[in-house]
Amino acid sequence: MDIESLRDYCLSKPAVEETLPFGPDTLVYKVGGKVFLICPMESETFRFNVKCDPERAIELRERYACVQPGYHMNKKHWNTIYVDGSVSNTMLKEWINDSYDLIVASLPAKTRDQVKGQQ
Template sequence: MNIESLRTYCLSKPAVEETLPFGPDTLVFKVVGKVFLLTGLDSDPLSFNVKCDPDLAIELRERYDAVQPGYHMNKKHWNTITVDGSVSGRLLKEWIDHSYELVVDSLPAKVKAELKK
């Protein structure tokens, strides 16, 4: 996965917008105004922060060296993923999906219903 495939994947999800609220170097993906993924445009190798269930976050950090507590984020709810080739693209997408779904699940029922149309 590279920055372009990451962008394409995130933007393929319903109601996602791409923003630069922290300046030109940090790309932020939001669903209905709520952040589900952040990445530094100058990070080499590519890394990104995703929201994660707290118990799963701990499990992933213990299992994968590429998964660390969220950099500059709430360590309980966010992981930083380094795309160093040690984790499959399928797993990376699963973690992005999980982050997106956590944010969608936190939205009001009316908004969630609109997203599923």
């Protein structure tokens, strides 16, 4: 996966918006106005942050070296994924999906229903 395929994948999900609230070098993907993925464009190693269930976050960090506590994020709920080729694109997409689904589930019912209506 590279930054273009990450971008395309995120934007293919229902009701996703791409924003640059931290300046031109950090892509932020939101659903229902809430962040589910952050990707710095100017880092040495391609990486992105995704939200994760706290217990699963620990499990993934223990199992995969490319999964680290969320860089500049709440480390209980966010993981930083270093895209180094050690896990498949399918796995990366699964972690993106999990983050997206966690955020959708946390939205107010009316907003959540609107998002689900776009699927």
